[in-house]
Amino acid sequence: KIIILDFGSQTTQLIGRRVRELDTFCEILPYNKFPKNDPSVIGVILSGSPYSVHDKEAFKVDLNDFIGKYPVLGICYGAQFISYAYGGKVEQTGTREYGRAHLQEISLDNPLFAGFEPNSQVWMSHGDTITAIPEGYRVIASTNDVKFAAYASEQNPVWAVQFHPEVFHSTQGTTLLKNFVVDICGSKQQWSAASFVESTVKELKEQLGNDRVILGLSGGVDSSVCAALLNRAIGDKLTCIFVDHGMLRKNEFEKVMEAYQGIGLNVVGIDASDKFFSDLAGVTDPEEKRKIIGRDFVEVFNEEAKKITDAKWLAQGTIYPDRIESLSITGMVIKSHHNVGGLPKEMHLQLCEPLQWLFKDEVRRVGLEMGMPERLIKRHPFPGPGLAVRILGDITREKVRILQEADDIYIENMHNYICEDGKELYDKIWQAGTVLMSSVRSVGVMGDERTYEHPVALRAVTSTDAMTADWAHLPYDFMAKVSNEIINKVKGVNRVCYDISSKPPSTIEWE
Numbered sequence: 001k002i003i004i005l006d007f008g009s010q011t012t013q014l015i016g017r018r019v020r021e022l023d024t025f026c027e028i029l030p031y032n033k034f035p036k037n038d039p040s041v042i043g044v045i046l047s048g049s050p051y052s053v054h055d056k057e058a059f060k061v062d063l064n065d066f067i068g069k070y071p072v073l074g075i076c077y078g079a080q081f082i083s084y085a086y087g088g089k090v091e092q093t094g095t096r097e098y099g100r101a102h103l104q105e106i107s108l109d110n111p112l113f114a115g116f117e118p119n120s121q122v123w124m125s126h127g128d129t130i131t132a133i134p135e136g137y138r139v140i141a142s143t144n145d146v147k148f149a150a151y152a153s154e155q156n157p158v159w160a161v162q163f164h165p166e167v168f169h170s171t172q173g174t175t176l177l178k179n180f181v182v183d184i185c186g187s188k189q190q191w192s193a194a195s196f197v198e199s200t201v202k203e204l205k206e207q208l209g210n211d212r213v214i215l216g217l218s219g220g221v222d223s224s225v226c227a228a229l230l231n232r233a234i235g236d237k238l239t240c241i242f243v244d245h246g247m248l249r250k251n252e253f254e255k256v257m258e259a260y261q262g263i264g265l266n267v268v269g270i271d272a273s274d275k276f277f278s279d280l281a282g283v284t285d286p287e288e289k290r291k292i293i294g295r296d297f298v299e300v301f302n303e304e305a306k307k308i309t310d311a312k313w314l315a316q317g318t319i320y321p322d323r324i325e326s327l328s329i330t331g332m333v334i335k336s337h338h339n340v341g342g343l344p345k346e347m348h349l350q351l352c353e354p355l356q357w358l359f360k361d362e363v364r365r366v367g368l369e370m371g372m373p374e375r376l377i378k379r380h381p382f383p384g385p386g387l388a389v390r391i392l393g394d395i396t397r398e399k400v401r402i403l404q405e406a407d408d409i410y411i412e413n414m415h416n417y418i419c420e421d422g423k424e425l426y427d428k429i430w431q432a433g434t435v436l437m438s439s440v441r442s443v444g445v446m447g448d449e450r451t452y453e454h455p456v457a458l459r460a461v462t463s464t465d466a467m468t469a470d471w472a473h474l475p476y477d478f479m480a481k482v483s484n485e486i487i488n489k490v491k492g493v494n495r496v497c498y499d500i501s502s503k504p505p506s507t508i509e510w511e
């Protein structure tokens with residue numbers, strides 16, 4: 001495994017994430033907790049830090065614990081500290097560098113830079129500058145402003161980079177980390193979902209002990225996988241709450257409750273649909289609808305959560321993309337946001353978010369690894385407010401019923417349509433759903449009768465993170481079948497359209 005020593009940088013966890021993308025197990029440890037006698041260590045990475053090496057409070061370590069023994073890569077503060085500790089110089093020169101820079105004079109024959117482009121873009125974020133490197137080290141890349149953008153030892157396997165290879169804007173950062181982790185440290189790239197499950201379950205056991213944990217289930221992939229992990233770690237000490245607001249997909253509440261019970265979860269299901277429908281009656285403004293649903297959800301959830309008087313933790317299925325709100329240019333601040341807001345303060349719950357460093361595809365791998373039903377794991381994302389944001393205008397039980405029927409036909413056909421490569425069409429789509437244009441009516445003819453009913457729009461998009469999305473090029477024969485079935489079977493609908501808008505400028509949901 002790779003040891004990442006954390007000197008307090010906000011991007012330390014990202015380094016871990018990048019190393020894991022290379023299917024390599026890594027552990028992030030406090031800067032002064034290097035495991036001296038662990039035979040599984042293959043390399044060490046030193047992170048950045050909010051401190052300058054000259055600060056009184058700066059985190060310092062004895063580099064001789066690992067330099068000369070393992071390959072070492074210092075990043076930002078890590079690079080400055082190596083220089084500082086071995087007789088180089090780190091100064092506040094006034095040339096702070098924040099943001100984009102381009103490497104020059106790269107030693108392309110150095111294994112760290114194998115495969116690099118001559119002017120590779122990197123991301124800088126430092127106040128101090130290395131102005132001299134220790135004896136026995138040589139510079140291997142510069143930028144316009146900084147001579148020692150990267151340097152390496154001539155005797156030992158030690159590399160130091162002033163820039164941040166772990167962030168997205170260092171365009172070849174992944175190549176650099178791969179060069180280090182795989183080629184230099186010799187990782188066999190065997191990290192797997194299985195090892196994640198094993199280590200996470202162990203950590204959760206240690207972290208939670210005998211404490212009771214509450215978790216809000218939504219029926220979606222993230223909260224379900226989170227619950228399964230916790231269930232494996234603490235069993236019945238986990239209480240899950242699943243609120244039905246009445247605007248889920250057809251039979252969803254029952255099906256998902258069944259699936260949860262099937263995997264042995266301790267889950268309380270609450271049918272709160274009357275409250276939601278009555279509070280939403282007559283409301284047409286999309287924002288107002290969302291607010292009411294959000295507020296009601298918190299109320300219902302809290303009421304139930306308060307009954308669990310010995311609860312110490314609130315677990316959430318927050319995943320990594322939920323946490324990245326903005327990578328600010330100066331501080332690289334990664335803000336986190338939370339899905340369940342406003343739990344009463346007097347409950348004093350601590351947050352437990354075991355999936356917080358995983359991306360969606362990894363969460364799915366973990367779920368499958370734990371033997372969760374494939375249908376549950378492969379589900380498309382579904383918005384918290386449910387079908388309410390897919391019904392234009394006010395919400396009634398009848399409109400929800402119409403949309404549930406149309407949606408069910410659409411999604412079931414998507415599962416049943418097998419593409420040329422043998423995969424279900426459903427698996428090729430990021431997200432699909434139907435929209436009821438309940439404020440629009442159009443004329444049709446059925447048998448000998450004139451109809452005057454609502455259109456339904458089909459939406460299907462491809463995406464990797466929901467930030468941008470393209471409309472999916474669905475097969476015509478598939479669309480024909482769905483349209484036919486919806487119009488023939490769903491009372492209240494006489495027309496089907498397909499939404500061909502990408503995001504941006506449109507959004508995935510209509511409201």
Ligand code: XMP
Nearest residue numbers: 381382383384385431466503507508509510
């Ligand atoms: P938009 O419509 O903004 O949606 O392109 C992006 C993704 O977020 C989902 N979405 C929500 N998820 N609560 C959620 O939990 C919400 O209020 C909400 N609104 C949109 C949407 O389904 C898509 O996957």
